[in-house]
Amino acid sequence: MVIEQVQPRIYKIPSILGPRRFAQWLVVGDERLLLVDSGIDGTIAEHVAPALRELDRSPSDITDVVVSHADVDHYGGNGELRRLGSQARIRSSAEDRPLIESWAVIARERYGWYREHGLDYDDATWQWLEQAAGTDTPLDGTVADGETLELGGITVEVIALPGHSPGHLGVVHHESRTAIVMDAVLERGLYTTSDELISPPPYGSVASYRGTIARLRSLRPARLGTSHYAPVEGDAAVGDFLDASAAFVDDLDAAVTAELDAEPRPLEYFWRTADAAVGPFSEMAVELARSVGAHLDEAVEQGRAVTSTGADGRRVWASA
Numbered sequence: 001m002v003i004e005q006v007q008p009r010i011y012k013i014p015s016i017l018g019p020r021r022f023a024q025w026l027v028v029g030d031e032r033l034l035l036v037d038s039g040i041d042g043t044i045a046e047h048v049a050p051a052l053r054e055l056d057r058s059p060s061d062i063t064d065v066v067v068s069h070a071d072v073d074h075y076g077g078n079g080e081l082r083r084l085g086s087q088a089r090i091r092s093s094a095e096d097r098p099l100i101e102s103w104a105v106i107a108r109e110r111y112g113w114y115r116e117h118g119l120d121y122d123d124a125t126w127q128w129l130e131q132a133a134g135t136d137t138p139l140d141g142t143v144a145d146g147e148t149l150e151l152g153g154i155t156v157e158v159i160a161l162p163g164h165s166p167g168h169l170g171v172v173h174h175e176s177r178t179a180i181v182m183d184a185v186l187e188r189g190l191y192t193t194s195d196e197l198i199s200p201p202p203y204g205s206v207a208s209y210r211g212t213i214a215r216l217r218s219l220r221p222a223r224l225g226t227s228h229y230a231p232v233e234g235d236a237a238v239g240d241f242l243d244a245s246a247a248f249v250d251d252l253d254a255a256v257t258a259e260l261d262a263e264p265r266p267l268e269y270f271w272r273t274a275d276a277a278v279g280p281f282s283e284m285a286v287e288l289a290r291s292v293g294a295h296l297d298e299a300v301e302q303g304r305a306v307t308s309t310g311a312d313g314r315r316v317w318a319s320a
């Protein structure tokens with residue numbers, strides 16, 4: 001299936017990315033065509049263009065792109081859109097913009113974050129990430145919480161859903177109660193197409209991620225539009241998905257807190273014990289360390305833990 005109508009004027013463009021489900025979302029107005037996320041380098045030609053053809057449209061008809069967040073599988077098609085001559089106004093949040101515009105910045109701040117803790121992706125993953133990111137492409141501006149996009153016959157609102165990234169955005173169509181949330185909530189992690197849990201849900205701020213789950217609950221959407229999950233359709237399924245996302249945060253907090261000891265320990269220690277408790281994860285397992293780090297930060301803020309620099313120069317945490 002190259003395109004799937006989910007609601008009138010709202011479409012999902014489904015594909016497969018490695019072992020996982022993958023999707024971009026499209027909102028079709030009479031005057032404007034909004035694409036939510038551009039995928040990886042190659043997604044536009046391989047999936048978005050064929051999907052638009054089904055609607056008798058082409059990538060040159062896209063007027064607006066909202067990039068949900070700074071991860072290569074959500075913006076890597078930006079350069080491709082430009083190569084195809086697209087005039088679309090491509091925007092993201094102000095927070096995520098510098099990472100989306102520069103491979104050097106995202107490689108240092110997002111994907112290289114683990115290095116100061118002695119953790120890293122393997123070489124093959126680094127190669128894949130750089131290729132997927134496509135060419136550095138300047139955005140046309142930023143978009144913030146509360147901005148409405150009047151597309152002609154349909155109006156959607158951009159909402160801030162931080163946590164997975166500092167500036168993660170979603171797009172909501174209130175009339176149909178459709179919340180296109182991409183990676184803003186990540187259940188208990190990412191699954192293969194045969195529903196095997198393989199990768200952890202990374203988030204950089206526990207408070208922001210919990211706040212996003214709460215905000216989505218209060219919006220009471222009838223469906224979630226995600227990047228990597230099977231359809232989350234109906235109030236019960238949305239409730240279950242948000243409950244599972246919240247339960248994971250509670251479980252990871254318990255796992256991290258249980259390992260706080262008088263003896264200071266590095267992130268790698270907390271990551272390995274957490275992986276055993278809430279995983280184990282077979283792919284991109286290192287990304288759990290980002291969430292573990294966020295829980296340790298929160299424990300320090302709340303006075304449950306103290307942090308210092310260990311003998312090898314790496315950060316360590318102990319019980320307060």
Ligand SMILES: [Zn+2]
Binds near residue numbers: 069070071164183
């Ligand atoms: Zn992501």
